[in-house]
Amino acid sequence: MAEANAGHEVSYGDDLWTQRASDRIREIFERECEVFFVFNGTSANSLSLASLCQSYNSVLCHELAHVEMSECGAPEFFANGSKILLLKGANGKIDPAEIEPAVKKRTDIHYPKPRALSITQATEVGTVYSVAEVQRLAETARTFGLHLQMDGARFANAVAALGAAPADLTWRSGVDVLCFGGSKNGIALGEAVVFFDRELARDFDYRCKQGGQLASKMRFLSAPWLGMLKDGAWLRHAGHANEMAKRLEAGLRPIRGVQIVHPVQSNSVFARLPSSIEEKLRARGWHFYTGVITPDEARLMCSWDTTPEDVDDFVADVKELAG
Numbered sequence: 274m275a276e277a278n279a280g281h282e283v284s285y286g287d288d289l290w291t292q293r294a295s296d297r298i299r300e301i302f303e304r305e306c307e308v309f310f311v312f313n314g315t316s317a318n319s320l321s322l323a324s325l326c327q328s329y330n331s332v333l334c335h336e337l338a339h340v341e342m343s344e345c346g347a348p349e350f351f352a353n354g355s356k357i358l359l360l361k362g363a364n365g366k367i368d369p370a371e372i373e374p375a376v377k378k379r380t381d382i383h384y385p386k387p388r389a390l391s392i393t394q395a396t397e398v399g400t401v402y403s404v405a406e407v408q409r410l411a412e413t414a415r416t417f418g419l420h421l422q423m424d425g426a427r428f429a430n431a432v433a434a435l436g437a438a439p440a441d442l443t444w445r446s447g448v449d450v451l452c453f454g455g456s457k458n459g460i461a462l463g464e465a466v467v468f469f470d471r472e473l474a475r476d477f478d479y480r481c482k483q484g485g486q487l488a489s490k491m492r493f494l495s496a497p498w499l500g501m502l503k504d505g506a507w508l509r510h511a512g513h514a515n516e517m518a519k520r521l522e523a524g525l526r527p528i529r530g531v532q533i534v535h536p537v538q539s540n541s542v543f544a545r546l547p548s549s550i551e552e553k554l555r556a557r558g559w560h561f562y563t564g565v566i567t568p569d570e571a572r573l574m575c576s577w578d579t580t581p582e583d584v585d586d587f588v589a590d591v592k593e594l595a596g
């Protein structure tokens with residue numbers, strides 16, 4: 274970002290930084306994909322889903338999905354009323370068997386016609402879909418004429434966890450469009466919307482502009498991607514965050530009264546803590562959500578800059594307060 278701040282550049286994404294960052298993403302995904310940089314994950318999800326749907330369509334997603342739970346209705350708003358339909362599945366992952374009944378529940382003119390499947394990688398509860406699981410979901414989606422969109426706010430964590438090629442986890446498995454997270458992997462702000470099916474990206478630039486997502490000084494959104502994607506920094510940072518979550522899990526698991534709720538596969542630990550200690554932890558300066566995504570679980574997130582000492586200090590406080 275500091276380098277991009279030197280001199281002048283062409284505006285609205287026609288600059289060299291944006292060109293280079295897009296090319297780097299194409300290299301990483303081994304595909305001539307279309308790339309758009311936007312300010313945040315809500316707009317990336319909403320605008321990409323809007324590009325897959327007409328207003329009378331619906332989007333299938335997991336009942337805990339960010340697009341359902343945490344985007345204030347933005348996907349429905351930007352898609353002019355497309356409806357979100359919810360699927361179940363253990364540990365935040367869609368059970369593929371849920372798709373057919375959801376699609377066939379109603380096929381009459383009075384029901385919003387399913388047109389897209391949205392999956393989150395890594396999921397809202399920190400689990401990851403394997404390549405085979407993505408393929409299975411994509412095959413099922415294809416059977417029913419659904420496009421496949423991936424909310425990859427934490428895609429880097431999933432890639433680092435699985436050690437899979439980004440291409441295998443996305444387009445080679447049938448993903449049409451990926452919202453590739455930047456903010457959660459350490460850059461100041463911004464996400465990349467990556468269309469593997471270029472036809473679906475038609476007029477997406479207009480959608481971005483109308484949705485308030487076309488940055489005039491685009492280079493400040495795109496240039497940091499070059500830093501993040503250089504020399505594998507994105508995977509090192511994500512791998513570090515994942516490692517810290519494993520350390521946190523290992524520290525918390527033996528403590529009496531603490532229950533780890535979901536398999537720890539990326540950078541988050543969902544834990545039931547004795548309710549008597551939550552406020553005391555907060556009083557000591559620890560910040561975490563309880564009850565946002567799931568009813569009574571503390572959502573403990575590790576990031577690229579979480580240190581082993583941070584983790585050990587938290588575990589020591591839980592241990593002491595839990596008696």
Ligand SMILES: Cc1ncc(COP(=O)(O)O)c(C=O)c1O
Pocket residue numbers: 312313314315316339393396397424426427456
């Ligand atoms: C799964 C998921 N998708 C998308 C987002 C992006 O949201 P925002 O609009 O806050 O950047 C988040 C942020 O928490 C998320 O967890």
